[in-house]
Amino acid sequence: MQIIRNRAITDDDFVHVPDGTELPAAGKPIVTLARYTAAREELLARYPALGVRITPDKLPTDVPERSRLALIAIEFPRWTEGRGFSIARQLRQREGFTGELRAVGWVLRDQLRYLERCGFNAFELQPGKPLASALEAFGELPHTYQTAVDEPLPIYRRR
C-alpha cells in the first residue's frame, strides 16, 4: 500500500495489525491502543519501531510512554471529524512528539494542508483516491495567518 509521507508518495513500511490478528515476527506494526495498553513493555521491547492507532475520543495522555513510539495514527471515522486536529497539535506542541503522526480513515485531499499544519506528516487516503493529484493540495494555500505546528509566529509578527 502507498501513502503520502512528508509530501511524497511512498510505500508503507508499517502494517496495521487489528485486534485478534497475529502480530508479525518483525517489522513495524501499528497496533490498537487496547493491545498496546495490555502488553506495552513487551511490544516496545519486541519492535524497535512500534505504532499505535487511536480513535479520536482519546487524548495524548491516554497513551502511556508515547514518546517511545515511532508512530501514532489518529483515526478520522468521518470527514467531519475534527478532534484529530487538536490531538495532533497537542502531541507536537505540548508534548514534543517527534515520531510519525499519521491520519487514517476518511481522509480527504482537501484536508491535507490543514492536517499537515496541525502536525500530521503522513496520510492514508481513502482507497481509490489518486495520491499524485492529492499532493497538489499541499501547495494550494501556502500563506497562513495563525501559528500552528508548521509556523511558530502569527502573521502580526511576520508582516
Next chain:
Amino acid sequence: MYQYDDFDRRMITDRARQFRGQVERRLSGEITEDEFKHLRLKNGLYKQLHAYMMRVAVPYGLLSSTQVRKLAHIARVYDKGYAHLTTRQNVQYNWPRLVDVPNILDELASVEMHAVQTSGNCVRNISSDHFAGVAVDEIEDPRPYCEILRQWSTFHPEFSNLPRKFKIAVTGTPGDDRTAVRFHDIGLRIVANAQGEHGFEVIVGGGMGRTPVIGSVVRPFLPKRHLLSYCESILRVYNLYGRRDNKHKARIKILLVSLGVDEFRRRVEEDWEATRTPELELPDAEIARVSAFFAPPPYEKLPTSSDRLTALALGRDRELGNWVKNNVVRHKVPGYSAVVVSVKVPGIPPGDVSDTQLDAIADLADKYSFGHVCVTHTQNLVLADVKTSDLPQLHADLVALDLGKSNIGKLTDVITCPGLDYCDLANARSIPLSLEIAERFDRIDYLNDLGEVSIKISGCINACGHHHVGNIGILGIDKRGEEFYQLMLGGSPGNDASIGKILGAALPQNEIVDAVEKVLDRYLVVRESPEEKFLETVRRVGFEPFKQAVYGAAGTADAGGE
C-alpha cells in the same frame, strides 16, 4: 476601514483559485456531490430548495461604496437583480449557478471580498455593532478586534471541522449591547477595569437555535494581549469535548451546560496556561496598526446639532420628522448623525435590496457618509457619518429610491429568515407573514404610538430569524402537514437579555397576524403610559392579559390540541 495588504490579497486569491479547482473537480465528476458538500460549505455555498445559495462575508457588516457597487453588479449579472441582507450582517444571493461561482469569487476578490467560512462547522463571520465608531456610548471601537479575530480565524487549520458552527461577536458599548453578545458562542464585551484599562469580558455558550441559552461569563476581564490565545483555548476545549453524535446538541452552549461553567473554565484555563506563548500575545503595535484603519474620517468642525435634530423631528414636514425620530441616531461628533436606511418596505421580503438600490446607496454613501455603509443584524443599512444639515436632502433622496420608510425599531421593521420559500429546513413560510405585517400595520401614527417593539420570525426551530429574542417572536411549525405558527412574547437580545416564552397554542396562518394585532391592541390598553415600552409592559403585567386577548376569556382556547 481595513485595507488588504499584499499578504491578505494573496490569501483571498489563493482561496478563490483553490475553490475554482474544487468546482472543476465536481463538474468533471472526479468528486461526488457528497464529497463536494464539505468543500462548498466551507465557502458559503448552500444547496437550497430550488438552487444554490451563496453567502458573501461582510466582516462586521462594513462595506465601502466600491464593494456595494460590486454586490449590485453581481446581483445584476449572476442573480435575479437583488441581494439579501442577513442577520449576521452578511449578503446572500439566492440564484447563482454553480459554474458562475468561481467567477463571482474572482469578482469579489477584486474588491477585497470573499465567501470564506460563511457556512460550515467553522468560525463564521465576526459580527459587531452597526454603530461602531460613532456611538455616543461606546468606550472603544470594537472593529479592530473583529478584524484581528477575522484574520486569526481565517483558514484556521485546527478549527476547520468543529462539532458545529461557531459565532463570535464583539461590542465596544458595554452599556447598550446592540450585537447580542450573550447569544453568541463567544461574546466579547470591551470593558474597563479598576485601573481604567480596557480588556474583554468573555462570555461563552450563548445561542438561539432549538435550545436558546444566555451565555455565561467565563472570564470577567481578559487583557487585550491575550485575546487570541484565550479564544484558541476555548475553541480547543470545544473541539475536543463538544458533542459530535447529534448535531442538535453539538453547539458549545450544550457543552457549557453539561460541564457547568466552572469545569468548562478550568479546562480552558488549563489549556491556556500550557499553550500560550509570548509569540501569541497581541502586541500593542499590531492593535495600533489595525486600529489606524478605523481612525475617524475627516470630520468637519461643526456646531452641535442636537437642537437641529429636535427641530427636524418636530418640524412641519411630518414624513421627514418621523424619519428623523425613528431612523436617525445621535453621533459622537457634533454636527453629525447616524442614519439607518430601512429596506423594510411593504411588498419586499425583509432584507432584500435590488441592484439599482445598491448602486444608489453606494452613491449616497459617497455623497453623504465618507463612502461607507454598514449592514445591521436587523437586515437594514447604516450610513454612519451624515452631516445633520444634510438629513433633509438625504431623506428626499431615499424616498425617491423607495428606501425612506420611517420604521426602524418599529413593528414593521420585521426580522425573518428566508423560510419555506427558499430553505429546505423550514416548516413554514416566513416571508409572506412579514409582508402581511408590513402591509397591515403600515400606518406611521399607529407605529409611533406603539413605539419600540420588535417582531422576529423563524420558519423553523433553527431560529435563523432570532424569534427567541423578539419582543414578539413567531416560530413556524409543521402540524400534520399544515403551516402553523407559535406566538412568543418577552424576548430581548440586548443588555436585558431574555428568551421569549410561548403564549399559547399554535395558530394557523390565517390567524397569526390577527393574533399579533390583538396582542398589540391589548398592550395599548394595559400599558401604564405611552412611555412604557411593549417589553416593559409584558414584563410587568405577565402573559394573562395577552392570552385573553388572543385566545378568549378561557385563556387558552385550543386551536390544535397542544
